Amino acid sequence: xxxxxxxxxxxxxxxxxxxxxxxxxxxxxxxxxxxxxxxxxxxxxxxxxxxxxxxxxxxxxxxxxxxxxxxxxxxxxxxxxxxxxxxxxxxxxxxxxxxxxxxxxxxxxxxxxxxxxxxxxxxxxxxxxxxxxxxxxxxxxxxxxxxxxxxxxxxxxxxxxxxxxxxxxxxxxxxxxxxxxxxxxxxxxxxxxxxxxxxxxxxxxxxxxxxxxxxxxxxxxxxxxxxxxxxxxxxxxxxxxxxxx
Numbered sequence: 684x685x686x687x688x689x690x691x692x693x694x695x696x697x698x699x700x701x702x703x704x705x706x707x708x709x710x711x712x713x714x715x716x717x718x719x720x721x722x723x724x725x726x727x728x729x730x731x732x733x734x735x736x737x738x739x740x741x742x743x744x745x746x747x748x749x750x751x752x753x754x755x756x757x758x759x760x761x762x763x764x765x766x767x768x769x770x771x772x773x774x775x776x777x778x779x780x781x782x783x784x785x786x787x788x789x790x791x792x793x794x795x796x797x798x799x800x801x802x803x804x805x806x807x808x809x810x811x812x813x814x815x816x817x818x819x820x821x822x823x824x825x826x827x828x829x830x831x832x833x834x835x836x837x838x839x840x841x842x843x844x845x846x847x848x849x850x851x852x853x854x855x856x857x858x859x860x861x862x863x864x865x866x867x868x869x870x871x872x873x874x875x876x877x878x879x880x881x882x883x884x885x886x887x888x889x890x891x892x893x894x895x896x897x898x899x900x901x902x903x904x905x906x907x908x909x910x911x912x913x914x915x916x917x918x919x920x921x922x923x924x925x926x927x928x
């Protein structure tokens with residue numbers, strides 16, 4: 684691998700780690716598009732899973748005290764139940780229709796929430812609704828690795844503070860991505876080359892996550908809301924562009 688390819692890998696890891704440390708998700712959003720220039724999808728996708736888990740694990744101690752497990756557990760139960768179903772649907776889903784549908788969702792709802800500046804506090808459904816949202820996120824995670832968008836949007840309208848929202852979707856994403864990584868490892872999709880690259884980009888991932896976490900603590904509640912909605916909107920743009928392009 685050339686020096687330029689190594690540089691691209693490290694920059695992708697640094698960018699992915701930073702966004703994950705800042706928002707609690709988004710490693711794939713930043714890193715995958717960069718890494719695909721130098722490595723094939725069969726390596727880039729599991730490498731994103733590894734770096735996502737590493738970045739979120741490195742920042743968990745900084746937010747551990749603010750995680751409210753009474754809010755988190757319904758999402759986790761629903762999400763873990765949804766992952767196997769999503770994995771089974773891989774053989775039947777049309778990826779173009781799926782990506783376009785999710786992309787449009789991520790263009791419309793974050794935009795609507797951004798322009799609705801008054802805080803929203805929906806209590807509809809209680810923990811049962813939270814578990815249902817987690818189940819939907821688990822299906823999308825097993826189907827396409829998109830575990831985060833629906834729970835993140837839901838947490839944004841529950842009326843929770845910055846730390847509560849971050850605790851919910853970072854813990855959820857960490858759990859679902861870890862389950863997905865175990866499934867991929869069990870299926871023989873994590874190669875020796877992927878593990879070796881994961882070790883090499885580990886310092887850049889951790890450094891980026893540390894910088895992102897420092898930035899996160901400097902954000903106000905409103906700033907954090909806007910960052911999250913902006914990242915979701917950017918995810919929608921990339922999904923729609925990649926599908927139509």
